[in-house]
Amino acid sequence: xxFWKTWFSSSESVATNKTTAFEDHTRGDKGNSNAVxxxxxxxxxxxxxxxELEELCDAVGWSRRPxxxxxxxxxxxxxxxxxxxxxxxxxxxxxxxxxxxxxxxxATIWDVVVHPDFQSQGLGKALMKYVLKxxxxxxxxxxxxxxxPHVVDFYRTMxxxxxxxxxxxxxxxxx
Amino acid sequence: xxFWKTWFSSSESVATNKTTAFEDHTRGDKGNSNAVxxxxxxxxxxxxxxxELEELCDAVGWSRRPxxxxxxxxxxxxxxxxxxxxxxxxxxxxxxxxxxxxxxxxATIWDVVVHPDFQSQGLGKALMKYVLKxxxxxxxxxxxxxxxPHVVDFYRTMxxxxxxxxxxxxxxxxx
Ligand SMILES: CC(C)(COP(=O)(O)OP(=O)(O)OC[C@H]1O[C@@H](n2cnc3c(N)ncnc32)[C@H](O)[C@@H]1OP(=O)(O)O)[C@@H](O)C(=O)NCCC(=O)NCCS
Ligand SMILES: CC(C)(COP(=O)(O)OP(=O)(O)OC[C@H]1O[C@@H](n2cnc3c(N)ncnc32)[C@H](O)[C@@H]1OP(=O)(O)O)[C@@H](O)C(=O)NCCC(=O)NCCS
Numbered sequence: 001x002x003f004w005k006t007w008f009s010s011s012e013s014v015a016t017n018k019t020t021a022f023e024d025h026t027r028g029d030k031g032n033s034n035a036v037x038x039x040x041x042x043x044x045x046x047x048x049x050x051x052e053l054e055e056l057c058d059a060v061g062w063s064r065r066p067x068x069x070x071x072x073x074x075x076x077x078x079x080x081x082x083x084x085x086x087x088x089x090x091x092x093x094x095x096x097x098x099x100x101x102x103x104x105x106x107a108t109i110w111d112v113v114v115h116p117d118f119q120s121q122g123l124g125k126a127l128m129k130y131v132l133k134x135x136x137x138x139x140x141x142x143x144x145x146x147x148x149p150h151v152v153d154f155y156r157t158m159x160x161x162x163x164x165x166x167x168x169x170x171x172x173x174x175x
Numbered sequence: 176x177x178f179w180k181t182w183f184s185s186s187e188s189v190a191t192n193k194t195t196a197f198e199d200h201t202r203g204d205k206g207n208s209n210a211v212x213x214x215x216x217x218x219x220x221x222x223x224x225x226x227e228l229e230e231l232c233d234a235v236g237w238s239r240r241p242x243x244x245x246x247x248x249x250x251x252x253x254x255x256x257x258x259x260x261x262x263x264x265x266x267x268x269x270x271x272x273x274x275x276x277x278x279x280x281x282a283t284i285w286d287v288v289v290h291p292d293f294q295s296q297g298l299g300k301a302l303m304k305y306v307l308k309x310x311x312x313x314x315x316x317x318x319x320x321x322x323x324p325h326v327v328d329f330y331r332t333m334x335x336x337x338x339x340x341x342x343x344x345x346x347x348x349x350x
Binding site for chain 1: 248250275280307317319321322327335337341345346
């Protein structure tokens with residue numbers, strides 16, 4: 001009960017008119033529809049079950065990371081955004097993203113993921129819009145990320161530009 | 176006095192045998208040598224005079240930023256590294272870099288700068304080595320940055336790779 005209270009106080013059901021996915025309130029998972037209405041809810045609450053998050057990352061094939069470090073990373077991220085399917089009094093974690101930041105000029109978005117059951121319905125875009133809205137509301141002007149080759153076009157649809165003015169993303173490897 | 180005490184407690188004169196620049200203890204600025212010995216000192220102390228930092232950024236032609244935001248950014252950076260020329264009891268800020276991080280997996284380095292009077296002597300490399308050493312000591316494995324085109328090769332000499340495995344640095348601009 002306490003969880004739901006704090007959870008909803010920092011969450012929003014923002015997306016209802018943004019993509020078609022949210023308008024179907026009788027949509028069941030994988031076509032197994034029933035009469036319980038469900039909605040998609042976004043939250044910046046950090047109190048995320050690490051095992052549920054691990055399951056989500058497993059589902060897209062990401063390699064496992066020590067939960068101790070995931071916990072620390074969540075604590076020290078500037079923004080933690082999660083996306084939930086809510087049905088009656090049940091909720092399921094279906095999307096996640098986080099950002100590091102200096103709280104002033106720049107933010108860098110990491111770990112963007114949507115559960116395969118919910119991909120290609122506009123939810124990844126809705127999650128990113130939610131993240132960008134939150135970052136803008138904090139007056140962060142320089143929003144960056146590092147995109148795997150297969151998702152460069154996904155981010156491009158949202159206004160992200162690769163290598164603007166020749167600026168190169170670089171990764172350090174010990175020589 | 177208090178400043179110097181706390182400052183030196185978190186600072187290191189690490190670079191003496193790393194580049195030729197530090198070995199010449201009688202080197203004067205701009206060839207105007209004198210007998211006072213000077214050394215280059217690195218620090219992670221955050222208590223940096225914002226006007227002195229602004230002067231350093233002015234010297235390389237960076238556009239001015241509100242000091243209130245610079246202060247906030249320094250407070251919320253994971254690592255703030257500064258490089259000082261120390262002569263007797265005088266010190267001058269000659270280099271700066273900072274990094275944002277989730278304190279667990281990744282760090283992103285921003286605002287790397289060496290004063291023009293001190294460039295091309297290996298000091299930028301020494302400053303970056305200091306930053307990388309600090310990040311590694313915190314078990315950060317993924318060190319990233321966004322390099323302007325003219326400094327891609329500078330970072331390359333230190334082991335940074337542009338677009339590894341096709342990963343693209345991307346910047347968001349409102350559509
Ligand atoms: C990338 C990901 C978050 C996208 O989420 P999604 O919910 O499937 O994306 P959406 O349905 O909101 O798609 C939004 C737009 O991007 C496009 N798009 C989606 N995935 C794409 C992809 N992999 N490549 C190119 N375009 C893509 C869609 O066609 C859509 O375009 P439109 O608005 O013009 O119709 C999701 O596929 C995912 O979690 N993938 C695995 C994890 C991953 O690779 N994360 C990125 C790490 S850098
Ligand atoms: C970029 C900068 C920090 C380099 O500092 P520096 O003290 O001049 O660099 P160093 O003397 O340590 O040079 C280290 C190596 O990089 C090379 N290098 C230095 N500047 C370079 C440049 N602009 N382009 C390509 N290579 C460069 C040097 O030749 C040297 O190579 P070597 O080790 O093989 O001899 C400094 O020039 C600077 O502050 N520039 C203005 C601010 C800026 O552009 N910052 C980067 C923002 S992304």
